[in-house]
Amino acid sequence: MKPIQLVDLTTQHVKIKSEIDAAIYEVILSSSFIKGEQVNWFEQELGQYLQVKHVIGCGNGTDALMLALMALELKPGDEVIVPTFTFIATAEVVAFLNLVPVFVDVDPDYYTINVQQVEKSITNRTKAIIPVHLFGQCAPMAEILEIANKYNLYVIEDAAQSLGAEYLINDKKIKAGTIGHIGCTSFFPSKNLGCMGDGGAIFTNNDDLAQKIRMLANHGAEKKYFHRYIGINSRLDTLQAAILRVKLKYLDNYIQSRKWAAQRYIELLAGIHEIVLPQQANYSSHTFNQFTIRLQNEENRNALQQYLQQNNIPTAIYYPLPLHQQPAFQSILSTKPSLPVSEQLSQQVISLPMHTELEDEQIQFISTVIIDCLKKITINKKK
Numbered sequence: 602m603k604p605i606q607l608v609d610l611t612t613q614h615v616k617i618k619s620e621i622d623a624a625i626y627e628v629i630l631s632s633s634f635i636k637g638e639q640v641n642w643f644e645q646e647l648g649q650y651l652q653v654k655h656v657i658g659c660g661n662g663t664d665a666l667m668l669a670l671m672a673l674e675l676k677p678g679d680e681v682i683v684p685t686f687t688f689i690a691t692a693e694v695v696a697f698l699n700l701v702p703v704f705v706d707v708d709p710d711y712y713t714i715n716v717q718q719v720e721k722s723i724t725n726r727t728k729a730i731i732p733v734h735l736f737g738q739c740a741p742m743a744e745i746l747e748i749a750n751k752y753n754l755y756v757i758e759d760a761a762q763s764l765g766a767e768y769l770i771n772d773k774k775i776k777a778g779t780i781g782h783i784g785c786t787s788f789f790p791s792k793n794l795g796c797m798g799d800g801g802a803i804f805t806n807n808d809d810l811a812q813k814i815r816m817l818a819n820h821g822a823e824k825k826y827f828h829r830y831i832g833i834n835s836r837l838d839t840l841q842a843a844i845l846r847v848k849l850k851y852l853d854n855y856i857q858s859r860k861w862a863a864q865r866y867i868e869l870l871a872g873i874h875e876i877v878l879p880q881q882a883n884y885s886s887h888t889f890n891q892f893t894i895r896l897q898n899e900e901n902r903n904a905l906q907q908y909l910q911q912n913n914i915p916t917a918i919y920y921p922l923p924l925h926q927q928p929a930f931q932s933i934l935s936t937k938p939s940l941p942v943s944e945q946l947s948q949q950v951i952s953l954p955m956h957t958e959l960e961d962e963q964i965q966f967i968s969t970v971i972i973d974c975l976k977k978i979t980i981n982k983k984k
């Protein structure tokens with residue numbers, strides 16, 4: 602059996618090496634490293650795949666979120682509602698722009714933003730909501746859009762973990778990141794569509810927002826050396842765009858591989874009462890950027906992680922501390938919110954190896970080791 606990795610990008614790469622090599626070499630020969638034509642082509646091809654009017658490449662997923670917020674021209678102190686159980690980038694950019702992140706809890710089954718709490722958290726300063734399509738599955742966008750319409754709020758989707766996921770609305774399937782006003786994604790190597798370094802993109806069907814975001818990502822420039830806005834320098838490298846054009850062709854296959862691996866885990870771990878398996882919402886497909894299970898308590902979770910490590914099975918905890926408890930946010934939080942679902946999740950979750958190259962033998966081994974470990978934990982308890 603091949604050694605088990607949390608994410609195996611090498612095996613994935615070897616299969617498309619000749620195509621990637623050719624794409625990279627073409628860019629090198631062109632010397633068009635910044636804003637080369639590959640960037641345009643990639644934006645168009647991704648727009649086609651997502652069925653969205655505008656795709657704007659940028660430096661990374663965090664910048665994508667920041668550019669989306671910058672385009673909305675919010676005032677310092679305006680509030681943006683974010684889930685507390687997510688990667689820091691979702692809320693970091695809000696605070697960085699002198700806006701106020703308002704943290705809400707997540708749904709206990711799907712771990713995406715709790716819609717009832719969103720509505721309860723709205724004040725006259727609320728301007729936007731950033732739902733996160735966590736672990737590969739969409740947040741409940743229909744309900745979020747309904748609230749956003751009612752209170753006249755912007756919706757920025759954080760689709761960094763779920764590119765290619767499909768949301769079911771009125772019997773139609775729409776791709777994650779194209780449902781709200783603006784969608785953001787990341788091409789960090791381990792994401793569903795990963796490049797070979799940092800990369801990100803912004804999606805929108807709104808022409809004005811698209812034009813503005815494109816300028817903001819390029820020093821606020823209308824044309825070279827004429828600057829309409831204070832912007833930033835955040836562009837998708839031509840090399841990364843060329844690599845992404847090759848990999849985009851395989852994105853649906855990659856998602857299929859992840860779904861297959863998830864299905865195998867679910868079959869092999871079914872019926873084990875100590876484990877809560879990932880739950881799938883009926884309104885979204887699940888692209889399994891992560892395969893995250895949940896145990897009864899922190900002690901068992903940590904014991905399992907240690908046991909897996911002893912058997913050379915790497916795991917990760919996404920996320921060990923909810924954002925409202927992070928030191929970085931303490932000085933800007935006016936009250937200490939209690940968000941019990943997320944606080945509990947951060948003690949109970951553990952993410953298993955998940956990538957496009959997992960083999961049946963590996964998944965069987967991982968599952969067997971998990972079951973062994975849980976037996977031992979239970980026996981120890983009974984002693």
Ligand SMILES: *Cc1c(COP(=O)(O)O)cnc(C)c1O
Pocket residue numbers: 661662663664687688690691733759761762786787788789799800801
């Ligand atoms: C990865 C990720 C980001 C940020 O992406 P980077 O490209 O690393 O900046 C934002 N939000 C979520 C939920 C992520 O998982």
